[in-house]
Amino acid sequence: MSERTILVWFRNDLRIEDNEILLEATRKADKVIPVYCFDPYYFKVTPSGTFKTGNFRAKFLIESVQNLRENLRAMGSELIVRFGPPAEVIPQLANEYQVNEVYHHREVAFEETGISEQVEAALWKIKLNLKHFIGHTLYHKEDLPFPIKDIPDSFATFRKKIERDSSVRHIVPAPERINTPAITDAGEIPNLKQLGLEEPIPDPRDNFHFIGGETVAHERLQKFFVNFDFALNGKNNRSATSGSHLSPWLTFGCISPRQVYWEAVKHEHHTNHSLILELLWRDYFRFMFKKYGNQFFKADGFKDEAPAVSADQHALLEQWKTGSTGVPFVDACMHELNATGYINNYCRQTVAIFLVRELKVDWTKGAAYFEEQLIDYSPASNWGNWAFIAGVGSDPRDNKFFNNTKPAAEHDPKEEFIQTWLPDTVVV
Structure with a gap:
């Protein structure tokens, strides 16, 4: 009887513990092939001129894939890494290693589900099944x-x-062992330059380093x-x-x-x-x-019309992006975001409300900028939150006005945060 081989396609599930598809694969197959694809789609420049994935998030991703490979190797396994569209890479590897089935975790946003559908269609052509898991x-x-x-x-x-x-x-256990066939070419993990990105410059004001x-x-x-x-x-x-x-x-x-x-x-x-x-x-x-x-990606969201916007969208958006609005707390938050790829939820809510309510800029432009900058960007949380704040989401918040002094008074009463990120600012 021939051996059964399952290919585990890792996406946003870069772990061994509490990973149902990895555990299930080890139980259902004689051999398991872990794979990660660096998809060029996520490293392109968007029509608006921003990167789809900024360097902070890309660096974190590279480190995460490297750690996954190290942890798999510690179990006697290996992670195959490729740079290319999954719809091309996965079927090629399936043919090369005589795979019987492919496992992956299902996503929810249209770009991610679209990629899954492409892979599924490509696998059907070679009579293989893509099994979806929810995790x-x-x-x-x-x-x-x-x-x-x-x-x-x-x-x-x-x-x-x-x-x-x-x-x-409850949490599912890590596999006791992962039997992987001999891998002739595991592949190199790309660096930022190979992904078309620059190495982020460490900022001395950043007191929390994400690895x-x-x-x-x-x-x-x-x-x-x-x-x-x-x-x-x-x-x-x-x-x-x-x-x-x-x-x-x-x-x-x-x-x-x-x-x-x-x-x-x-x-x-x-x-x-x-x-x-x-x-x-x-x-x-x-x-x-x-x-x-897709309703979450439309300017009018769940409403009949989008929120009113100012005439000079480009200039106002640039002021917001660069932290030059003249509102100290908002500007400090944006300086931290640009320097580190991260701001806390309070800052995110504050700068989003300011962009939508005060500057009256199209909220989707702010959401797109967060997509590039945030180290922890995920489509559902990002676009769902922005639509929510803009009042066009499934559960709109009744934000009728924004008080420029309230966020600083509540979150930064001694102005320590503002002075860290805007040291030359005099707050009155």
């Missing part, structure tokens, strides 16, 4: 108390029903809860509720939402911790994308 959300789609088409458009209703009627599945990979993700998760427990025991609630900075590792699947959730449960902070709320928002937008598709 990017905290709550599994099959465990929801409603079908996707009936998911509440209100986040508050969604949260109430899901917390009452659903439960989070991609599953290994660092687990270290960061443990460190967060150690600090969390210390802050709570010391009655420092401000420190205890500060950001986890886990979003880049969640974006690339170096760690799963379930791993974060069950770690929170272990530390007994799962019932009211803001970290779990953030995971629920991630789920909400992914399920909304599954329900509504």
